Amino acid sequence: MSILKEGYPFIIPAFIAGVLLVVVSVFIVFPPGNIACISAGSLLIIFAFFCVFFFRDPKIQVTQSEGIILSPCNGTVMEVTEEGGERIIRVFLSIFSVHLQRSPVDGTVVDVKHQNGKFLAAWDPKAHIENEQNIFTIQGSDGVYAVRQIAGLVARRCVSWVKKGDVLKAGDKIGMIKFSSQVDLHLPKKAVITVKPGEKIRAGITVVAAK
Numbered sequence: 001m002s003i004l005k006e007g008y009p010f011i012i013p014a015f016i017a018g019v020l021l022v023v024v025s026v027f028i029v030f031p032p033g034n035i036a037c038i039s040a041g042s043l044l045i046i047f048a049f050f051c052v053f054f055f056r057d058p059k060i061q062v063t064q065s066e067g068i069i070l071s072p073c074n075g076t077v078m079e080v081t082e083e084g085g086e087r088i089i090r091v092f093l094s095i096f097s098v099h100l101q102r103s104p105v106d107g108t109v110v111d112v113k114h115q116n117g118k119f120l121a122a123w124d125p126k127a128h129i130e131n132e133q134n135i136f137t138i139q140g141s142d143g144v145y146a147v148r149q150i151a152g153l154v155a156r157r158c159v160s161w162v163k164k165g166d167v168l169k170a171g172d173k174i175g176m177i178k179f180s181s182q183v184d185l186h187l188p189k190k191a192v193i194t195v196k197p198g199e200k201i202r203a204g205i206t207v208v209a210a211k
Contacts, residue, residue, distance in 0.1 A: 004100060004176060006159060007055025011048050018044030054179070057100060062171030062204045069105055069191060069209040070170050071201040072147045073183040074098040078123075080193050086146075087187040089208055090128065091201065093177065100176040101147060102204040103168040104185060107140040112160050119151055127152065128184055134158040136174055142211050143188035149175055150182040171204035 003011070021041030025034040063070060075093040082088065093099060117132040132151040137144060149158040157178040162168070177183070187193075191209040195201060201208060 001059065002057045003052060004055040004057050006176060006178065007051050010051040011055070014044045014051065015048035018042065018046075018048060054095065054099065056098060058098060060171075060202075060204050062102075062169075063207060064170075065207075067211045068170075068207045069145075069185075069187060069211060070102065071195075071203050071206040071208045072101050072104045072174075072185050073201070073203045075183065075201060077195050077197050077199045077201060078182075079197055080195070082189070085189050087189060087191050087193055087209070089185045089187070089193065089195065091183045091185070092123075093181045093183060095179060098203065099178070099181070100203065101149060101174050101183060103136075103138060103170055103172045103174055104147065104208070105138065105140040105145055105170050107138040107145065107168055109136060109162050109164055109166040109168065109174075110139045110144075111135070111137040111164055112162060113137075114158070114160075117151070121152060127182060131182075132158065134160050134175060136160070136162065138168065143190075145188070146184075146186035147174065148184040148186070149177050150184060151177065152179075152181045 018041045021037045025037035073091055074097040075091040078092045079090040113135045115133050118130045120127040120131050128150055134149040136147040151158055160175045162174045193209045195208045
């Protein structure tokens with residue numbers, strides 16, 4: 001398992017600061033402050049290890065088969081709906097989920113759009129409309145797909161790793177969201193959804209629909 005490069009600005013400073021605080025507090029006694037410094041240092045070290053866990057990039061075996069659509073993210077299905085001639089799967093990512101996103105199908109990136117907005121909680125019905133987000137539009141062989149990275153109450157940064165014109169294979173990494181968040185997958189109307197609300201899904205592994 002590797003660590004996403006976006007995690008290092010959180011991991012390294014927190015770990016170094018935490019170790020320094022603990023070492024100074026142990027070898028340089030200045031009561032009563034040393035207890036507070038040890039506690040603060042310990043919390044920073046714990047935070048650093050949490051970030052190692054959060055920014056993990058586990059190796060996976062991408063599911064391969066004809067006519068399938070893969071999950072673009074890890075998380076829990078919140079809603080399966082239909083709007084404007086599209087089928088939509090909305091997924092909640094907790095802070096314990098792997099936070100990178102993958103392409104649901106083979107295709108070409110025709111647009112990557114950033115939309116400024118609010119930071120409403122994922123369960124707010126307006127979150128997918130009003131929150132800050134990145135929208136990846138992918139032209140597949142059978143239609144147009146869109147993956148929306150949606151910032152949330154804790155998530156404040158959506159990161160894109162692809163650009164217009166990039167050719168993708170199903171399961172290729174396309175970006176990540178820093179801390180808890182939401183991802184929406186927009187599918188052609190003819191797609192047959194194979195997941196339901198409450199179901200746990202995994203990026204590049206779970207088949208969420210059939211073409």
